[in-house]
Amino acid sequence: MTDTKGKITVLGLGAGDLDQLPYGLYRTLTGTGHLYLRTREHPVVSQLAQEISYTAFDEIYERHDSFDDVYAEITDTLLAKALQERAIVYAVPGHPLVAERTVQLLLQEGPKRGVEIEIGGGQSFIDPLFARLRIDPIEGFALLDGTAFKADQVHPGMHTIIAQVYDARVASEVKLTLMEVLPDEHPVTVATAVGVTGQERITTAPLYELDHQDHFGNLTLVYVPPAQEERVRYRQFSYLKEIVAILRSPEGCPWDREQTHQSIRKNLIEETYEVLETIDDEDPDAMCEELGDLLMQIMLHSQMAAEDGYFTVDDVVAGLSEKLIRRHPHVFGEKSAEDAGEALANWQEIKAQEKAAKGIDPERQSKLAGIPRDLPALMYAYKLQKKAAHVGFDWENIEDVYKKIDEEYQELREAAEDERAGELGDLLFAVVNLARFLKIDPEEALALTNRKFTKRFAYIEQKLQEAGRSFDETNLEEMDQWWEEAKWHG
The missing domain is CATH 3.40.1010.10 (Tetrapyrrole methylase, N-terminal domain)
Known part of the structure; x- marks a missing residue:
């Protein structure tokens, strides 16, 4: 000491x-x-x-x-x-x-x-402020520093007092931070020298005019009353948890109450693919909505687990936060990473340490372990081949891959009816290998072709509608002609 x-x-x-x-x-x-x-x-x-x-x-x-x-x-x-x-x-x-x-x-x-x-002693500004604004602190309040103010500190349902608002510059920063959480027109009160005779000034204005007041100084603070608007509550994660809990409660929705992890398992997959669709469409508004639907699936599974006493969504968030920090020592720790390769090496090293801590011996595990078994088959094949290639089980050059595709194609052509499914799978597997050699994700490549096919087929449908005809009133030759036209229309 x-x-x-x-x-x-x-x-x-x-x-x-x-x-x-x-x-x-x-x-x-x-x-x-x-x-x-x-x-x-x-x-x-x-x-x-x-x-x-x-x-x-x-x-x-x-x-x-x-x-x-x-x-x-x-x-x-x-x-x-x-x-x-x-x-x-x-x-x-x-x-x-x-x-x-x-x-x-x-x-x-x-x-x-x-x-x-x-x-030593001294009276804080809290008592005279509560008395002047007639606030009962038992309702809950937060006292925050305006010079180090962050949006995640704001709890809209509580009284909020922001001190250290010395000047218009700090007030402007406080305003912008509050506007991340509250409506622009939410009322705020700027109070200077509360309780000081002849110096006290208190003004209330919409949030967007907070920094327009003219009496900032060393004795200035900002009071933000609780927000009652539903649109503000909608942005709070705690409110989402409450909504999902209500839906699953005896007083909630009969359909939601009946669901289990298994019954909504397919929903999680469907919502994931709907998010992917918005990414491919480059539609941020749709992406925002679909990410919400995907989050709903996570919330439901977490709520079910909480009801069974296993874990809560807060445990999910805590586990993720801890994992992200642990697996990024080059950001949150003392290690360094000059490029993505070094960052990935850090990640892999820490994953190996985590397995060892769980009693898993990587040396005794299959080199193909760790691939989610419910991945789409195309994606699963791609990951299988990458893991096998990592230990040297791979073709030496791309010409060998082309030869393998020719071989599998010929075997499919010669296969008996009951052998065709297996031979077709072999051919697809060989094509996935080619995609890997070309450094192309086969799932993305096929998705691109699917979209292209859909767009060109829609052109055929458009032409039929313009002619007032149906598919029964056309033929393959005419449809092929429109198909070729569609290529020129992008």
């Missing part, structure tokens, strides 16, 4: 003026030889200007572009002064332990440098 070589006593100047300052704190402030202030912009400081000697750190704000750098320099300066002078007093607005980043840094760094940090 580090020996104590200095001491910093941290006092809070309260949320208002001198009339609201406890007498004990007043005596300490005025009885101290010299004070250090995070900012001189506070009513108590101006009222005591003739009674105290102080050094304020306002100029540090002007030297840096980020608040992190500001707070770091203030902390370093205070610790250095404490070691030099043995004992100093540092005063901050409000309460030292409410929305005061420099105090948290002092508590963190002080013991490491042999400086004791003692926290």
